[in-house]
Amino acid sequence: MRFVRFIDLAATSAAVSATSGRRAKVELLADALRRLDPAEVEPGAGYLAGDLRQRQTGVGYASLRDLPPPAAEPTLTVAAVDAAIEQIAAVQGAGSQARRRTLLGALYSAATADEQRLLTALFGGELRQGAQAGLLADAVARAAEVPVATVRRALLLAGDLRAVAVAALAGGAAELAGFGLRVGRPLAPMLAQSAPSVDEALAATGTPAVVDVKLDGIRIQVHRSGADIAVFTRSLDEITGRMPEVVAAVRALPGREMVLDGEAIGLDDTGRPLPFQQTSSTAARRTTPSTTGGTPVAPAVLAAAATTGATVLTPYFFDLLHLDGQDLIDLPGRERWAALAGAVDSSLLVGRMEVDGPEQAGAAFAAAIDAGQEGVVVKAPDAPYDAGRRGAAWVKVKPRHTLDLVVLAVEWGSGRREGWLSNLHLGARDPRSGDFVMLGKTFKGLTDELLRWQTERFLGLAVERGDWVVRVRPEQVVEIAFDGVQTSSRYPGGMALRFARVVRYRDDKSAAEADTIDAVRAIHAGRSTG
């Protein structure tokens, strides 16, 4: 064995930061990878990606202060650094802080100034960025002489760059091909594109298609291996301890090994979905430490929830990625669904309809919205599970919210819109007082023609002509599209529209027919689709 000096990795790391071209960076990293002894690839690839193999070291910023002065000569190998960090991470129990500091002191006193800098960056997580991991994936491909796509696929499945580097450098493409999904280790979930209508979604997926209800809850990837169950989020964080209902539901299934993809959501007494905020705050309030495995926490928390009336989070699954030793991700969606339907109780399946055209798809969309759901996800039935990708095989469609609001004031435009009345102040009617409650402003969606028209119109309605804002009689109704209603302290109603844009002026409606603040509150509470 010929271990690589830690100083060489410190030099590579510094050189990569100082180089601007991506290819040059990849080349530097590939060179460093090639020189690592097989036993050092795991920690070494991690250092190059800015990551420690030991996830928890117990070393915080405070313990990195006032450490010994650097050594004059480099003597550390990558293997020695890894062994020292392993020892530090293993410290436990009484007096652990002092013991950790002693070990840390010994490591730092053996390190040169450059090496100390890299160590501190690694302990502090300063180098841990997606970009760095992306560069290293390319460098692994280069060093191992395998296609980048092969490395990336293994990475999506394994989620662990160090393991992929080890396999690629030891056995090349053949070794990487054996990289299946591993139960217990999360993989990047497949994502959806979005379309403004089901018709456009179908144009992307093709027909026939399936239309899933889109639940506005928390994405869950559930891994079960015997009695061990782990739940991961969309960003691959483990939240097992916060999802006792999900654990209980999956534990009751007959399969031994499985990886399920779905959504957890709170429901009201009638079985309709609760607003997302309620689902997410329910999960956030549960601080139960995450546990992988058969703990009795589930029934206890469930019983407590039942007696206190607290929200229960119900899982619904839409995909099955692994079942009893077989990876399913490369199978067509309809085969994965058939396997899912055979593996879980039908009450745990997301609502799905097969459609052969726009008419059926439109009906499925309307039914989902009627049931209080957020929208639908239209899926191509033959597509594989594209981990980590946002392909055209899944397309989400949400209803467009629109409201007819009243213009309360307009701001003079600047730049290209100088001289035109541009930014509209929008209000909803308060049916009790007859006043209008401001909800936001927008100049989006206004064409030049509309700007001309509205300048004349609002000067005619002006009651107060400021240099900046012109207040108007609240008479002009405008149809506004928006993405949602959020809580806001900026406006008197405590709510603001997200991404408001003008659809058209409604000359056929009077201000008395404009939408009310109650309608806006209902959308805010997630009870209506506007």
Ligand SMILES: Nc1ncnc2c1ncn2[C@@H]1O[C@H](COP(=O)(O)OP(=O)(O)OP(=O)(O)O)[C@@H](O)[C@H]1O
């Ligand atoms: N039946 C379903 N099939 C796939 N995804 C679904 C389904 N129901 C709900 N979802 C959720 O919808 C999400 C995508 O839509 P949404 O716009 O709500 O999420 P986002 O966080 O804005 O975007 P994204 O997750 O696509 O980056 C998925 O990540 C998943 O959590």
